[in-house]
Amino acid sequence: MAVIDATGRPPAAAGAVPRPVRSRDPQDHDVPTGREEAWRFTPLRRLRGLPTGPEADGLVTVTVTAPDGVAVERLDAADARIGRVLIPADRIAAFATARAGGATAVTIPAEASLSEPVIVRLHGEGPQGAAGAASAAGVAYGHLVIEAGPFSSATVVLDHTGSATYAGNVEVYVGHGASLTVISLQDWDAGTVHLGAHAFSVGRDAKLRSFTVTLGGELVRLNPTVDYRGPGGDAELNGVFFTDAGQHQEHRLLVTHQARSCRSRVTYKGALRGESAHAVWIGDVLIGADAVDTDTYELNRNLVLTDGARADSVPNLEILTGEVVGAGHASATGRFDDEALFYLQSRGIPPTEARRLVVHGFFAEVIDRIDIPELRDRIMTSVAARLGESELAEAIAEAEAAEAAEAAEAAEAAEAAEAAEAAEAAGAAAGAGAGAGAGAGA
Amino acid sequence: MTTAVSTLEIRNLHVSVETEEGPREILRGVDLTVRKGETHAIMGPNGSGKSTLSYSIAGHPKYTVTNGSITLDGEDVLTMGVDARARAGIFLAMQYPVEIPGVSVSNFLRSSATAVRGEAPKLRTWVKEVKASMEALEMDPAFAERGVNEGFSGGEKKRHEILQMALLKPKIAVLDETDSGLDVDALRIVSGGIEAVRAKGETGILLITHYTRILRYIKPEFVHVMAAGRIVDSGGPELAAVLEDGGYDRYVKGGGAAVSLGGGAAAVAPAGAGAAS
Numbered sequence: 001m002a003v004i005d006a007t008g009r010p011p012a013a014a015g016a017v018p019r020p021v022r023s024r025d026p027q028d029h030d031v032p033t034g035r036e037e038a039w040r041f042t043p044l045r046r047l048r049g050l051p052t053g054p055e056a057d058g059l060v061t062v063t064v065t066a067p068d069g070v071a072v073e074r075l076d077a078a079d080a081r082i083g084r085v086l087i088p089a090d091r092i093a094a095f096a097t098a099r100a101g102g103a104t105a106v107t108i109p110a111e112a113s114l115s116e117p118v119i120v121r122l123h124g125e126g127p128q129g130a131a132g133a134a135s136a137a138g139v140a141y142g143h144l145v146i147e148a149g150p151f152s153s154a155t156v157v158l159d160h161t162g163s164a165t166y167a168g169n170v171e172v173y174v175g176h177g178a179s180l181t182v183i184s185l186q187d188w189d190a191g192t193v194h195l196g197a198h199a200f201s202v203g204r205d206a207k208l209r210s211f212t213v214t215l216g217g218e219l220v221r222l223n224p225t226v227d228y229r230g231p232g233g234d235a236e237l238n239g240v241f242f243t244d245a246g247q248h249q250e251h252r253l254l255v256t257h258q259a260r261s262c263r264s265r266v267t268y269k270g271a272l273r274g275e276s277a278h279a280v281w282i283g284d285v286l287i288g289a290d291a292v293d294t295d296t297y298e299l300n301r302n303l304v305l306t307d308g309a310r311a312d313s314v315p316n317l318e319i320l321t322g323e324v325v326g327a328g329h330a331s332a333t334g335r336f337d338d339e340a341l342f343y344l345q346s347r348g349i350p351p352t353e354a355r356r357l358v359v360h361g362f363f364a365e366v367i368d369r370i371d372i373p374e375l376r377d378r379i380m381t382s383v384a385a386r387l388g389e390s391e392l393a394e395a396i397a398e399a400e401a402a403e404a405a406e407a408a409e410a411a412e413a414a415e416a417a418e419a420a421e422a423a424e425a426a427g428a429a430a431g432a433g434a435g436a437g438a439g440a441g442a
Numbered sequence: 443m444t445t446a447v448s449t450l451e452i453r454n455l456h457v458s459v460e461t462e463e464g465p466r467e468i469l470r471g472v473d474l475t476v477r478k479g480e481t482h483a484i485m486g487p488n489g490s491g492k493s494t495l496s497y498s499i500a501g502h503p504k505y506t507v508t509n510g511s512i513t514l515d516g517e518d519v520l521t522m523g524v525d526a527r528a529r530a531g532i533f534l535a536m537q538y539p540v541e542i543p544g545v546s547v548s549n550f551l552r553s554s555a556t557a558v559r560g561e562a563p564k565l566r567t568w569v570k571e572v573k574a575s576m577e578a579l580e581m582d583p584a585f586a587e588r589g590v591n592e593g594f595s596g597g598e599k600k601r602h603e604i605l606q607m608a609l610l611k612p613k614i615a616v617l618d619e620t621d622s623g624l625d626v627d628a629l630r631i632v633s634g635g636i637e638a639v640r641a642k643g644e645t646g647i648l649l650i651t652h653y654t655r656i657l658r659y660i661k662p663e664f665v666h667v668m669a670a671g672r673i674v675d676s677g678g679p680e681l682a683a684v685l686e687d688g689g690y691d692r693y694v695k696g697g698g699a700a701v702s703l704g705g706g707a708a709a710v711a712p713a714g715a716g717a718a719s
Contacts, residue, residue: 337540338503339540340540340541340542342502342503342524342540343536343539343540343542343590344542344550344554345523345524345525345528346500346501346524346525346527346528346533346534346536347525347528347550347553347554347557347558347606347610348525348528348529348554348557348558348610349525349528349553349554349557350525350557351523351525353553353557354525357542357545357549357550357553358542358545360544360545361542361543361544361545361589361590362543362544363544364544364545365543365544368544392553392556392557393553395556395561395562396552396553396556396562398562399561399562399563399564399565400562400565403564403565403566
């Protein structure tokens, strides 16, 4: 048994990883008081009443862009495909499904190999009704069902934008032998509250890569969970968050290894900046008694950029079998490495630029794993924007743009010259033809 | 002295570091003048203050200058921030270069060249420039895509330092024990890189070393011995040979007082200083 624990703490005792009530009925779940382990970090007063399940009075529109062959359907509430993976573990998740009144389903057919990602845009339409812009964004509920058929290969992007008070669940089934990447981007406007259960079920020999990128919103609290439906499953859960002043961003993960020979890797990286920026990362991993040959490692790194920000990071590892390949976790929260900043500055790079490079590099490890360049750029640009204007990057970009324009101009000129030459040649040929025709006619 | 030759002048430099027992003085009055095109070696036993001198020139915040001055072409270096010093033309090749995870070498080099040159180098010429410099240092092109110093071997780190020196073209380069931890091959390559910069005659080099080994490849015009926070002896290349044979014992046992080694060597640096002022 190889237990690596970079935090220096022993694996948690049996019962350390919580086993919450699981039910689709909101009334089966207690109203959180804030004393529960699952809620102790969450500012309940800022949830805008979501634990009581208010009627929806807002709107989060769902638009799906999918390559041919992908089925996009609206399921009604009674559809059996809802709840196959996700059984709510708290009251808000139960309300999310109950009040959503059905679900949007995206199904990737068996053995399909998608060259383009499926894009699911979830846009909060902001404050609704007579109260107007002064009121908080209206309450909305949503439920998404994503199913990757056996041996399929696909990427699904959930792009959350706009302004909302949103309780939204996502359940994902990765069929046997399938390979699915799910990227959930929380790029909300300020003033958004978003709670969601993201449940993943990984089939036999299937591979899941998940990215959870939380940038915007006033309060975002997500619960990604993973279980395995057979041996040989592989789940990679990557996360990035940038918690700004006044933001609360909470990611509570639970990976349950109950099948044998499965692997999980959790890597979450966060940067925090400003007064009352609060990030919470909980990483629970449970290795059941039958989950022999499990290989798991989870890591959370937080970079605290200023005073007044707070990061809570709690990994929990509960192991009920001794026969694992590896089971470890690491958690570290730190400030800038002064020596790294000195090194960069000693190369002429101003202090603000040096900090930007360090943050960029810190996130790059995770963001570079995203295979969609436009999305990578969008995330990095958003992170960069939070760090202020970059004169160096701008100078480089400007110089490159100028060069590119120059090159394009040169190419255009060359092309024009070529075209002119070709036209001339064609003209000459036409003239000769006409001459010949005239000659023949004579 | 009227010609506009880049000159680093260090006068009566006193530097302290903060320790648990309060501030401790490490440099106790260093005088040194380095001009463009000159190569000076500073040698000395461990703890004599060699690294403190190099970090103080670069402006590391850990070191506090309590007295004296450092100027570059008459400009006060001590009032400049770390980055401003680099842009003014001071370069420090570090003994222990720091890892910056996730920042690629190519991004880093381009950012620093943009900062130091005051404008972004043209992409086409820049790519060629980097490629040529890397080839000269026998560096794999794939190197450019790695994180700065991330997982580099000792030799790779030092080559990377010299690569930066070659690209940033400083007026004054301080090489802090660049030879330490290098095997014979790496030492030859790194020395070749330093020689290439030196041969251009645009950079004054301050070569800080514990061993005489690197001086077989790079022949300094001036050799200084540092002990107990002062330069206690100065001479020409022959001083290095004396050190190779006798070590630092005489300087350490002598309590930091200068010991004449003959040959009029001790007069070299003070004479240079006089000419500069």
